[in-house]
Amino acid sequence: MHPTTDHVLALLLAGNFLSGEELAHTHSISRAAIWKHIAELRSLGFTIEAITGKGYKLVDCPDTMHQALVHREYTPRRLGKSIDYLEECASTNAVLKQVAERSMGGCGGLVIVSDRQTAGRGRRGRTWSAASGEALLFSVLLYPPFPPSRLHGITLLAGVAVVEALASFGVEVSLKWPNDVYLDGRKLCGILAETSAELDHTNYVVLGIGLNVSGHPTALDQESTDLSRAGVRPKRAALLARILASLEDNYELYLDEQLEFIHSKWRRYSHTLGRRVTAYTLQGEYSGIARDISSEGALIITLDSGEEKIVTAGDVTVRQQEVR
Numbered sequence: 001m002h003p004t005t006d007h008v009l010a011l012l013l014a015g016n017f018l019s020g021e022e023l024a025h026t027h028s029i030s031r032a033a034i035w036k037h038i039a040e041l042r043s044l045g046f047t048i049e050a051i052t053g054k055g056y057k058l059v060d061c062p063d064t065m066h067q068a069l070v071h072r073e074y075t076p077r078r079l080g081k082s083i084d085y086l087e088e089c090a091s092t093n094a095v096l097k098q099v100a101e102r103s104m105g106g107c108g109g110l111v112i113v114s115d116r117q118t119a120g121r122g123r124r125g126r127t128w129s130a131a132s133g134e135a136l137l138f139s140v141l142l143y144p145p146f147p148p149s150r151l152h153g154i155t156l157l158a159g160v161a162v163v164e165a166l167a168s169f170g171v172e173v174s175l176k177w178p179n180d181v182y183l184d185g186r187k188l189c190g191i192l193a194e195t196s197a198e199l200d201h202t203n204y205v206v207l208g209i210g211l212n213v214s215g216h217p218t219a220l221d222q223e224s225t226d227l228s229r230a231g232v233r234p235k236r237a238a239l240l241a242r243i244l245a246s247l248e249d250n251y252e253l254y255l256d257e258q259l260e261f262i263h264s265k266w267r268r269y270s271h272t273l274g275r276r277v278t279a280y281t282l283q284g285e286y287s288g289i290a291r292d293i294s295s296e297g298a299l300i301i302t303l304d305s306g307e308e309k310i311v312t313a314g315d316v317t318v319r320q321q322e323v324r
């Protein structure tokens with residue numbers, strides 16, 4: 001969207017009638033140019049009433065994630081000051097990685113959000129598919145001032161942030177290690193943090209989140225679910241705003257080195273700890289009881305042999321019954 005169109009939208013979102021003359025004056029452009037921006041907004045699905053002598057009034061908004069719609073819901077401090085909304089892209093993570101490579105330390109907090117992805121990426125080299133126009137798919141560019149050994153905090157805080165944002169809509173979800181978000185035993189949201197780092201220096205982190213909102217890839221898929229199953233259907237701009245606000249709060253805790261606080265919240269929201277799990281790692285499969293997470297965010301499992309296994313990377317399946 002043209003920056004002026006975005007600004008016209010921000011003014012219309014205030015809710016009052018705005019005359020073409022006022023808008024033209026604010027932007028130092030002609031009334032005919034303002035009409036073009038109004039026409040662009042209408043073509044994007046915004047319903048705008050025009051009454052002679054009164055001006056333009058926004059009546060209804062589409063379920064899109066233009067910056068002005070997201071900023072109506074929260075005032076960013078560091079994440080999402082700039083939001084690029086794309087109708088389609090290969091992967092928001094891939095787009096943002098290109099931006100990060102080009103901008104050499106700039107664009108921190110930039111968000112790329114897309115209606116659909118043609119090559120969505122999942123954890124461990126998997127693909128991520130989502131129902132077109134029915135999911136929230138976005139990535140945030142972060143420059144954490146910590147070495148790679150402390151990046152696990154971002155993985156954990158992202159899951160915590162999603163849980164807390166959804167709680168504000170009255171939806172209770174839980175976390176499967178490390179950060180899958182589950183609703184009623186099915187996956188609702190996946191998180192992928194991609195990193196560029198040297199041994200002792202992090203160049204950047206692209207944090208990508210995919211949340212099924214009003215549909216999930218295959219309705220018959222027993223493994224996944226969407227937010228509408230919990231009886232809520234927020235507009236995606238409002239959902240993005242709450243998640244970004246919550247991410248920002250938790251990211252600031254992380255920057256403030258309050259990792260133990262993030263860990264304690266993760267434990268509280270976890271649906272893994274105290275349950276029988278099987279971890280699938282590059283070294284092999286391990287079954288036992290998930291006891292805790294370590295200070296490095298690894299999963300500590302007490303194996304059936306009584307031995308303790310620390311799993312730093314892998315997939316986990318969880319038995320529903322709690323054994324703690």
Ligand code: BTN
Nearest residue numbers: 091093121122123190191208210
């Ligand atoms: C997982 O495997 O659970 C992680 C899925 C992460 C998907 C999101 S959708 C937005 C962002 N862009 C991507 O290509 N992947 C992440």
